[in-house]
Amino acid sequence: MFWWKSLFRKRALDAQLDSELRFHIEKLMNDNIAAGMAPEEARRQAILEFGGQEQLKEELRDVYRIRLIETTLANLKSGFRFIRKSPSFSIAVILTLALGIGANSAVFSAIDAILLRPLPFPDGDQLTELHQYKPKVKDPQTRVAPVRLEDWNRMNVTFQAISGYYTEDGSETSGNLPEKVTQAFVAPRFLQVLGVSPALGRDFSADEEHFGGPNAVLISDRFWRTRFGGDPNAIGKKLRLMGLL
Numbered sequence: 001m002f003w004w005k006s007l008f009r010k011r012a013l014d015a016q017l018d019s020e021l022r023f024h025i026e027k028l029m030n031d032n033i034a035a036g037m038a039p040e041e042a043r044r045q046a047i048l049e050f051g052g053q054e055q056l057k058e059e060l061r062d063v064y065r066i067r068l069i070e071t072t073l074a075n076l077k078s079g080f081r082f083i084r085k086s087p088s089f090s091i092a093v094i095l096t097l098a099l100g101i102g103a104n105s106a107v108f109s110a111i112d113a114i115l116l117r118p119l120p121f122p123d124g125d126q127l128t129e130l131h132q133y134k135p136k137v138k139d140p141q142t143r144v145a146p147v148r149l150e151d152w153n154r155m156n157v158t159f160q161a162i163s164g165y166y167t168e169d170g171s172e173t174s175g176n177l178p179e180k181v182t183q184a185f186v187a188p189r190f191l192q193v194l195g196v197s198p199a200l201g202r203d204f205s206a207d208e209e210h211f212g213g214p215n216a217v218l219i220s221d222r223f224w225r226t227r228f229g230g231d232p233n234a235i236g237k238k239l240r241l242m243g244l245l
Helices: 003-034 039-050 053-085 087-116 146-155 190-194 221-228
Strands: 165-172 179-186
Touching: 003 039, 053 087
Parallel strands: none
Antiparallel strands: 165 179
16 A cells, blocks of 8 residues: 555544544533532543543554454455365456566556656757558568668758668677677767767767768677676777678
8 A cells, every 4th residue: 555545544443433533522521410410520520531642643553453354354264265165266266367467567668668757868859760661562560671761851840850770680899798789770870869978988970871882880888898898998999890891
C-alpha cells in the first residue's frame, strides 16, 4: 500500500476514534447532569472517569490492529481451504491472473518506453521518424537509399535537417579476442539531427560522410570503457570492423 493511502487511512481512523470518545463522554456528562451536577462539573467528572484520551485512543488502535490481523489470517485460511478443495480451478484462476498481470505490465512497459518516457536527446519531442513505404512490393517498408535521403533533405521545408542510419551485428577484431558489437552506418548530419556532440573527439568530416571517403568511427561510452578502460588517449586508435580498419 502506498504511504499516502496509509496516511489517509490513519487520519480516518483517528477521526472515527475522536467521534466515539466524544459520544461516550457526552453520554456520561448527560448522566451526571441528570443526577444533579452542574454542566461544567458533570463534564469534568466524565473526562476524569474516562481518563486520558490519547491513552484510550492508542488502546483502541491496538484493538483495530489485532482485528485487522485476525481478518487477514482468516482470509488466508479460507483461501488455502478453497485451493485444497478445488486445486484445478484455483490453478486456472491463478494462471489467468498471472497472465493478465504480466500482459498488462508488458504493454505498459512498451507504452512507457515508446510514448511516455522522453527520448534521451535535447528537444526529443521534436524528433520524427520517417519511412519509405512501397505498397506494391512484398515488404512495403523498405530502407531509404542514401541518394534519395539526400534528395529528401534538399527538398525539405519542414524539418531542420534529415539524416538516417541502419544497424547490423559485427565483430571488432583489433584486440586480443574478437568482440561482438552492433555497428551503425550513419548518413550526413546524424549528430546534428539528434542534437548531440561527442563527449571526446570530433564529429565526422565532410569527406568521411561521402561514399568512398576515409573510414572513421565513433564509439559508445560503454565500448570506450570496456575496450579501452575509459582512456582519453583512445582517440585516434584504429579498430578493425568486418575486416576493415
